[in-house]
Amino acid sequence: MTDKISQINNINIKIPKVRGIIRKNFELSRLSWLKVGGPAEIFFQPEDEDDLSFFLKNLETNIPVFVIGACSNLIIRDGGIPGVVIKLGKNFSSIRLNKTVVSVGAACRDSYLAQTCAKEGVDLSFLRTIPGNLGGAVKMNAGCYGSYLSDYLIGLTLVRRDGSITDMKASDFKFSYRNSNIPDDAIITNVLLRKELDDPLRIEMKMTRALDVRNLSQPTKDLSCGSTFRNPLGRSSLEDKYDSDHSLKAWKLIDDAGLRGAKIGGAMVSKKHTNFLINNGNATAKDIEDLGKFVIKKVKRNSGINLIWEVKIVGKY
Ligand SMILES: Cc1cc2nc3c(=O)[nH]c(=O)nc-3n(C[C@H](O)[C@H](O)[C@H](O)COP(=O)(O)OP(=O)(O)OC[C@H]3O[C@@H](n4cnc5c(N)ncnc54)[C@H](O)[C@@H]3O)c2cc1C
Secondary structure, three states, X not given: OEEEEEEEOOEEEEEEOOOOEEEEEEEOOOOOOOOOOOEEEEEEEOOOHHHHHHHHHHOOOOOOEEEEOOOOOEEEOOOOEEEEEXXXXXXXXXXXXXXXXXXXXXXXXXXXXXXXXXXOOEOOHHHHHOOOEHHHHHHHOOEEOOEEHHHOEEEEEEEOOOOOEEEEEHHHOOEEOOXXXXXXXXXXXXXXXXXXXXXXXXXXXXHHHHHHHXXXXXXXXXEOOOEOEOOOOOOOOOOOOOOOOOOOOHHHHHHHOOOOOOEEOOEEEOOOOOOEEEEOOOOOHHHHHHHHHHHHHHHHHHHOOOOOEOOEEEOOO
């Protein structure tokens, strides 16, 4: 049931015969929000959940597997990602509104979900301005303006590295500020969200307001990964809904260190929002990572505070 088609560190990877798409040395920069990064040794887009499960069951256990969403929170290094990179495609993006819950495929775009639900009078408006897919949003406990994914999460379906498929409850996991303890080798395929009903027009207005606030304060037209560093006092709504203390915001610490507009190669600290590192067009992943490290060093020297990456960095140099 397998074809021998690739090697990692002189180990042959035997690829299970699947119905989905398999590509070798697949350039990931084209999928990445930052438009940087090297190739996936093997790229797999499963046809459906059974295809994904079969693939994982039959893939040798020593082969590393990494799942990507829209790569809006990832810096993929220039040397690419060894092993297998899995991306769920449009077959995993259905939206079903049941009586009490919204059941959504993990590849559904957050903004599309918010807009579709709004038309039905279901308020997931906070997702309207978060780039990325729902699986990544669950894993990262994405949130903004006082609402977080975990506030709405009821359950999720996971496919584990051994190919087993399990339905889990939200309460099986811990969610905190920009984080969850969902295991790194688990792939979220479907998500159940609580339905919060409101008037469609009012939800629409909320989304328009949120877009306006974003466009005013963030470089939304530039290539970035959003906030690069965690706010040192960052909270999730489980703790304190209104995170209004700006004194320890990452952007302020970076600004106070005089780094607005600082550049390394094609990477730059945004002049509009200093917690955004942007690709000016010709940046490498190394430029962005180096600039991030430089920011951490300068902020530490200036304020004594250690900034921690919110963006995940994956792959090899
Ligand atoms: C301009 C801009 C603004 C942003 N603003 C916000 C904001 O306000 N609030 C916020 O929280 N974030 C924000 N982000 C960050 C980002 O959009 C979120 O973290 C988003 O939820 C990541 O989703 P993704 O699909 O892009 O995940 P990726 O970046 O592809 O992956 C992120 C992590 O999730 C994991 N993952 C992805 N898909 C799955 C899956 N199906 N199963 C299991 N694990 C998975 C990956 O392995 C990785 O560990 C912003 C980003 C940008 C570019």
